[in-house]
Amino acid sequence: MINGLSVVRKDIHNSEVPALCSACEARHRGICGTLTADQLVELNKHSKRRKFAGGTEVIGQGETLSAYSNILRGVVKLSKMLSDGRQQIVGLQFAPDFMGRPYVEESQLTAETAVETEVCLLPRQIVDRMVNESPELERKLHQQNLKELDEARDWMLTLGRKTAREKVASFLYLIATHIDPEVEEATSFDLPLTRADIADFLGLTIETVSRQMTKLRRESIIQIENNRHVTCSNMERLRTAAGIDE
């Protein structure tokens, strides 16, 4: 239906969609959606699922990129560091995001899981070849990267122009809207990041993050249980605190 052009090899391989993929696709609608059944079979032969504990460095700054991956569950932090150790998280990736930087051999950032995370690893060579074969796939990657660019620019406004209070509220709202791929705005969720991570994401210190969380709690904009679990009964107030209003 999408196109007949990229019907490639009709060979010994059976062209049914691998069971693993169809289960994944049903839930995640990720990058693989544009592939033909044949291509999925081919990719599935080389891909593998992996589960990482929270706090695992998946790719380090300067390391060789040998694979792309689909995030099936969990959260990954992308960060950059200055030589003196100051750190900034420049992106958070949630399921069902695709991770990887095409056309570049070496990572310019560090990728680290924030919580237990499951991914589907796709060998670089295979994907790169498929990109050449099917323009639809390149388009999908392009769109994923454009989404990341939009998100990065949104966050630049937060980093450069918002107060500590607005930054923390913005972060909470971001998590509420991204933590569950099936829910638009979760009113109750576990924070995938420690206070230190949140500080690195917002360009603040741990102490300031903590103080602002306490303030938001005292004003009953949020409730906090066990440090990590947040409930927000009135999203409108959270958005206002975040400076998201028109």
Next chain:
Amino acid sequence: MINGLSVVRKDIHNSEVPALCSACEARHRGICGTLTADQLVELNKHSKRRKFAGGTEVIGQGETLSAYSNILRGVVKLSKMLSDGRQQIVGLQFAPDFMGRPYVEESQLTAETAVETEVCLLPRQIVDRMVNESPELERKLHQQNLKELDEARDWMLTLGRKTAREKVASFLYLIATHIDPEVEEATSFDLPLTRADIADFLGLTIETVSRQMTKLRRESIIQIENNRHVTCSNMERLRTAAGIDE
């Protein structure tokens, strides 16, 4: 001579590269480089060069995107605003950057020329059609957007974690390395941005920018003439002041 529209139009299937394009390509190696001669002729029929004075709003937040453009000369600011007027510049585009946001009808940011700027306007419809015809073009657009993503993330580190001094030095270094497409590191250049623009780019106030510029001048890391012209004889010291060192 500037206006290329009246260049002889031959048959669409004549495969001579339009004179205007080959002159442009020689200097800028932009997006059009992947097009066939036929495609260039086609595109050239509909494209037009335009010159904007500095401070012209090219596209407003929320406006319909009717065209892409190649920057031939000048600088364009991309910015976002909060409802109360706080503003953040989220990207600077120099020649020979390609400007445009594929797959989206409406601009999420404002584009404004910082100085007198000349662009080659490419109608959206034509380019979108060509993208479907030639995967090479999509790839080129993808790569341009990836470059912008890398730049946005670099700048997030600056916004979130650098001091005012480092921010200003980082900005000066950015201009030194981008203002002239033919020079890697210019030691002498005119600032394309006012102090107010610089403040909006760095997430600072005008006064702080001014004070830090004065300090860098007093330390002889830079010289300033007429407020706008900067000379830096020792780039290494500027990089150090910018926190760019490994």
Next chain:
DNA sequence: CGTTATCTTGACTGCTGTCAAGTTATGTGG
């Protein structure tokens, strides 16, 4: 030459960072 925009400088305030102590969670070995 006068008007206006842009930029610089100073005095002061306040937000966020720093340093330090204390509290609450999490995990481990006995």
Next chain:
DNA sequence: CCACATAACTTGACAGCAGTCAAGATAACG
């Protein structure tokens, strides 16, 4: 299950960097 150690978080006191307000200087412009 408890005692202990460690990590994560909160809170307080204080300091300093950058913001605010204000005035004056310089450049741009008609």
